Amino acid sequence: MAGVTNAAYRRLCREQGAGLYVCEMITSRGIVERDAVTMSMLVFDELEDVRSVQLYGTDPRYVAKAAEILCAEHGVAHIDLNFGCPVPKVTRKGGGGALPWKRNLLGQILDAAVGAAAPYGVPVTMKTRKGIDADHLTYLDAGRIAEESGCAAIALHGRTVDQAYSGDADWSAIGELVAHVGIPVLGNGDIWEASDAVRMVRETGAAGVVVGRGCLGRPWLFRDLAAAFAGEESREPLALPSLGEVSAMMRRHAELLCRHMGEERGCKEFRKHVSWYLKGFSVGGELRRTLALVTSLAGIDELLAGLDPDEPFPVQALGTPRGRQGSPRRVVLPQGWLDDTDGTGCVVDEDLHSGG
Template identity: 80%
Template sequence: MTAVPASLTLGSLRVDTPVVLAPMAGITNAAYRRLCAEQGAGLYVSEMITSRGLVEGDEVTRKMLVFDELETVRSVQLYGTDPVYIGKAVEILCADHGVAHVDLNFGCPVPKVTRKGGGGALPWKRGLLGEILTAAVAAAAPYDVPVTMKTRKGLDDDHLTYLDAGRIAEETGVAAIALHGRTVQQAYSGQADWDAIAALVEHVDIPVLGNGDIWEAADALRMVEQTGAAGVVVGRGCLGRPWLFRDLAAAFHGDDVATLPTLGEVRTMMRRHAELLSAHMGEERGCKEFRKHVSWYLKGFGAGGDLRHRLALVDSLATLDDLLVGLDGDEPFPVRELGTPRGRQGSPRARVALPEGWLDDTDGRGAHLREDADETTGG
């Protein structure tokens, strides 16, 4: 068993707890990052933005690049397939937006991303991956900003890329690599392969962050003990449970904490979340954004279907307050939900959507891939 780390070092950046909030499209906006940070220490990464969108001044991209006033460490995940755009985008983030950490997305399994050669498909092209990482690290270097990358095991079990990706990351000066222990073909189905994370730890000298199937703080400790990972990346496990970061912070500092909030305490958290969304986006849009979180917050509780339905249509904070009163504040947390998957799961894909001829070679240097400026899918 490996000793449990108490902190995480990424180049010049020190994170007090070795926990990273995974970028999730439509979820990890400034309001949600603030909500999680109020619970415990960690590195809270933005929703993924596109390099081309940033460089070309795309309005959608610009609106996503928003930070909370108390967000002292600005962390952004960047998507791209072109080394030139990536380099320019990293420079803009560092010079104009005060970003202290840039993460590159090479793990997204969504077909509209992989069919363009982006996300989880890109590491198949080892040469292109090296060019992109080199450009990003060079652009960030004058600002002493660490660059990390997130990837998956590979396209499928017959086309694994993670060990080569780790080697290339280390050679190009990347500060750390996060590995989601699933292939692109698996998407979010099945179980994450923690043995692959352990293999990558043995393969490289830079920090490896483990991602996949961390539903409770105990899972995070077990992952680092079994794999030797320097820290963990938490995504779906915190949906409707931002207090998980409180448990994680406690666990990595030697305290055994498992927060089991009553429905009344969850109700307070729901109100705080909607309040932060409204402060950042305006009340109407903030309440609409909040709707998607209702089912996650109430997962396993006995709240009636009609009340859940009305909460999922909330359009103002006043309406939300009226509806929240209808929840039984004394109802205990449904412990049967502990350790169970949250968020999207689905089934493995029949095949991975790729550009024509993508598998013909593993280099890809100088490739001209299509990257849409309005692409906002998270990984």
């Protein structure tokens, strides 16, 4: 969710429903060395009373120091370690979804993070995938190591790294992990509607869910999730937003982006969200293209005024994938990475720049 879950979008989602909203993935080395790009991403909204940071790292020393800085200097209340990212720039360094293959290294990083955060009473969780590919599964070992290290919970995306976002998520693996560990397991993958989340919890025994692509252009999904887990969905179906209501949400999103980033950059950041918000609506191509080139809030207002506020939500878009999908691909790994699963990794410099 790099480039998406910034302070503006987290606030928008928080306005819709209860939950924990994690920032974009940030590198531990970037925090320790005060990298300008990294520090610019470590921004929170004034109403963000529970600050949650997703940390990426391959060196226990950097991860420990970064965790300490986050707790002591930034008032962070939750740290989530990302061991699930499939992006080549991350896996080629042995990070993200590649790292759990090195069980000793995983344990060292988790021990370091939990130990650094413990004096501040800050819980550490981790997110991972099933494994690198079908022949190199890691999730059961990762769950055991997370529990032994004192992690508060583990989230499992039911895909392997080589699947990226293709195919269907394997929820049965989530159920296996639930049975394998004594800490809460959060399920992730293919939660497009609130009903998917309820079904995942029912089928797997997961303690909760983690949502990624499902909320793209749909921040109200968290309203629906809160209602569903409160049992309200079964009593009265939630009303789907009209195009007018979606338009109001788009305007609010743009406003928050501009407030945090300035109007020029905020409008540029808003552009990527246009197609997600309008997915399935009968909005002409020219209007979509113009919205994706906006440079000012006044321009956004003018264009949004051209939408039909009474157009109903496109029910055919319900339950369909959003964001990246793609095809399975070869995982880029450091030389010799798969030779030894018990080792502590190869000699690979940790990334400095954040961004996923």
